[in-house]
Amino acid sequence: xxxxxxxxxxxxxxxxxxxxxxxxxxxxxxxxxxxxxxxxxxxxxxxxxxxxxxxxxxxxxxxxxxxxxxxxxxxxx
Amino acid sequence: xxxxxxxxxxxxxxxxxxxxxxxxxxxxxxxxxxxxxxxxxxxxxxxxxxxxxxxxxxxxxxxxxxxxxxxxxxxxxxxxxxxxxxxxxxxxxxxxxxxxxxxxxxxxxxxxxxxxxxxxxxxxxxxxxxxxxxxxxxxxxxxxxx
Numbered sequence: 001x002x003x004x005x006x007x008x009x010x011x012x013x014x015x016x017x018x019x020x021x022x023x024x025x026x027x028x029x030x031x032x033x034x035x036x037x038x039x040x041x042x043x044x045x046x047x048x049x050x051x052x053x054x055x056x057x058x059x060x061x062x063x064x065x066x067x068x069x070x071x072x073x074x075x076x077x
Numbered sequence: 078x079x080x081x082x083x084x085x086x087x088x089x090x091x092x093x094x095x096x097x098x099x100x101x102x103x104x105x106x107x108x109x110x111x112x113x114x115x116x117x118x119x120x121x122x123x124x125x126x127x128x129x130x131x132x133x134x135x136x137x138x139x140x141x142x143x144x145x146x147x148x149x150x151x152x153x154x155x156x157x158x159x160x161x162x163x164x165x166x167x168x169x170x171x172x173x174x175x176x177x178x179x180x181x182x183x184x185x186x187x188x189x190x191x192x193x194x195x196x197x198x199x200x201x202x203x204x205x206x207x208x209x210x211x212x213x214x215x216x217x218x219x220x221x222x223x
Binding site for chain 1: 111127128129130132133136158169170190193194195196197198199200201202212213214215216217
């Protein structure tokens with residue numbers, strides 16, 4: 001099993017991919033997932049995140065099988 | 078809640094939907110219709126692309142409607158939002174609330190559009206003249222800030 005990581009909008013373009021899969025071992029929070037795909041860099045302050053399509057925070061726990069979404073501030077309406 | 082990847086006529090949509098409400102009960106309907114301008118921040122906008130997070134966007138919009146129905150005495154409330162490619166002049170969003178009186182209808186409508194802009198996972202990318210593109214930034218601080 002693993003954690004599915006998804007990126008949207010300008011972040012998707014910056015990352016150069018819409019999603020990826022990470023081995024869940026050693027990943028315990030959203031911030032940990034971000035660091036794992038960004039060479040240990042902390043999450044930007046204005047970045048939004050979701051776990052299993054619910055808004056989350058950097059310290060929100062993650063587990064095997066979860067989907068973690070990262071995206072910039074929303075601009076709908 | 079409806080996400081539409083095709084143009085829709087908000088006025089025709091409202092007329093059709095009102096036929097499903099019990100006759101003689103809704104003394105008030107408040108609706109917000111947002112459309113795509115052909116200019117923004119001094120640039121000519123030729124087209125817009127609306128990205129969303131399939132699954133989460135629908136969930137957040139449903140949450141907003143549930144909150145509005147809990148907070149105000151509404152007969153009903155609806156949101157229709159475009160996704161994908163949108164042309165100038167086309168409707169981007171319709172938020173509407175029906176109630177016995179104008180107060181709850183107007184307040185709930187304002188709540189829906191402000192909170193949608195603050196919370197719903199949707200992102201606008203403008204296509205400008207000269208084939209350049211830019212992601213829109215800045216939106217709403219939410220209903221509490223109104």
